[in-house]
Amino acid sequence: MMHIMSEKGAAGGGLRERKKRATRAALAEAAVRLAAEHGAEKVTVEAISAAAGVSVRTFFNYFDTRDDAFVVIDADAGARIRRAVLDAPAALSPLEALHGAMAAELAETEQQHELWRLHAQVLRASPHLLVRSLGAHMADETALAEVIAARIRSGGRPVSESAPGSESAPGSESAPGSESAPGSDEERREALDLYPRLLAAVASTAVRTSVEHWCARQEEAAFLDVFREVFALLAAGLPAPHA
Amino acid sequence: MMHIMSEKGAAGGGLRERKKRATRAALAEAAVRLAAEHGAEKVTVEAISAAAGVSVRTFFNYFDTRDDAFVVIDADAGARIRRAVLDAPAALSPLEALHGAMAAELAETEQQHELWRLHAQVLRASPHLLVRSLGAHMADETALAEVIAARIRSGGRPVSESAPGSESAPGSESAPGSESAPGSDEERREALDLYPRLLAAVASTAVRTSVEHWCARQEEAAFLDVFREVFALLAAGLPAPHA
DNA sequence: ATGAAAAAATGCACGTCATGCAAAATTAGT
DNA sequence: ACTAATTTTGCATGACGTGCATTTTTTCAT
Numbered sequence A, B: 001m002m003h004i005m006s007e008k009g010a011a012g013g014g015l016r017e018r019k020k021r022a023t024r025a026a027l028a029e030a031a032v033r034l035a036a037e038h039g040a041e042k043v044t045v046e047a048i049s050a051a052a053g054v055s056v057r058t059f060f061n062y063f064d065t066r067d068d069a070f071v072v073i074d075a076d077a078g079a080r081i082r083r084a085v086l087d088a089p090a091a092l093s094p095l096e097a098l099h100g101a102m103a104a105e106l107a108e109t110e111q112q113h114e115l116w117r118l119h120a121q122v123l124r125a126s127p128h129l130l131v132r133s134l135g136a137h138m139a140d141e142t143a144l145a146e147v148i149a150a151r152i153r154s155g156g157r158p159v160s161e162s163a164p165g166s167e168s169a170p171g172s173e174s175a176p177g178s179e180s181a182p183g184s185d186e187e188r189r190e191a192l193d194l195y196p197r198l199l200a201a202v203a204s205t206a207v208r209t210s211v212e213h214w215c216a217r218q219e220e221a222a223f224l225d226v227f228r229e230v231f232a233l234l235a236a237g238l239p240a241p242h243a
Numbered sequence C: 001a002t003g004a005a006a007a008a009a010t011g012c013a014c015g016t017c018a019t020g021c022a023a024a025a026t027t028a029g030t
Numbered sequence D: 001a002c003t004a005a006t007t008t009t010g011c012a013t014g015a016c017g018t019g020c021a022t023t024t025t026t027t028c029a030t
Helices: A015-038 A045-052 A056-062 A077-087 A094-111 A113-125 A127-153 A186-216 A223-235 B015-038 B045-052 B056-062 B066-071 B077-087 B094-111 B113-125 B127-153 B184-216 B223-235
Strands: none
Touching (some): A077 A094, A094 A127, A127 B127, A186 B223, A223 B184, B015 B113, B045 B066, B094 B223
């Protein structure tokens, strides 16, 4: 049971942490594989737990809901994207920086054909799970918005940012100066609060739409090309195409 | 029980249809009111059913999931928006047409302060439901995308529209031998398929972001102004604001 | 108006999901 | 090796969600 693990992400120090990550990954992988074979709705928590070599109760110790096991495949992808946004060249606009960061992440994810493929297949088979997947992305959205806000405030200069991906102390995300910056102009402050939110949300939507479009016309075009096209449309202000 | 109903939307002819809508609305309203009072997680299906004056089994006859009762407050808002998009003046760009249609719908919704307020409060209290709400919007998204595509094809002229929500399924129009032919024609067809999808998805996102921002800085600005600002940013291509 | 057909509401049984609690097993630190 | 902290596990319990047969309500034709 759960011998070989990807050892992905930060190879944690403690043995305890490693085991926790291992069981979590084992559960998620078992869930996806079983769902790909028998259909997501026919896979019980008992089956997943058995395949991962743990008890049913332990499953619910790691996931709040049965569906979460199918959805949360890479827990710290969001952290990598945030780091990439902060490290992006100052010359890039926020939209371009986001595009680059997400494209890089998606390119990496695409390389692990096997599981990613199965995962997409499972989500496609039951739209119910696609929604939850989107919800998982939404959780990262506010954190991403704060990073975007920080980048804008700093004028694009690389932000040192204290411990970007560390989940060691959950609870208070301690974003850099989230409530200071009393703008002189009321409208500007309003915009500065609204813009990062909107940008983060739209970027998530861009990912989802690209995936959907790519799934519909599969193999007809490279995924990253679709993704690029989407960001081009966004940057152009979504102009009306001529029929 | 369930005496007075809003009689909103298409006042259906048959008595049967009316009663169905009535019980559905009664269940949704009961769910929201109870959730607003006791918290969504503490409200059982039994309580909702009792408050609406129907059996538990009937509840599941109307909603697939308990959470759906909190989320789906107006079932045919999507249909009204689609109709409005089709009826919009030809001079408007797709983005503007969507903005207008959604703004009109939201303005109407906002007038029923009471329930809308409670609904927002419930969703805010448990982000779990916010996700499902977003999912409900997603269901309408493809239908909306098809309407947008129709509007673009027709060049903006009023489309007589044969039941936008119906399943016409024009999917298999792809000509055989589409392998080669890498002309600009191909790219244009690709774009025409991608654009409506993206526009529908972004519009949904705009609604969500506006609501979130408006909830955060409540009463500080009118909701429709926030909504207008969001569409202005989108139309401008999400340019970087100057810090 | 009356009876038959169609649609909806209901009751019941059953399996799965999800949580709380306390005991057993595993790991960390000394 | 011993103790404390953390994790895993089993058991009990309540709620969710579905299938099926039955009863009630609505529609329609006569």
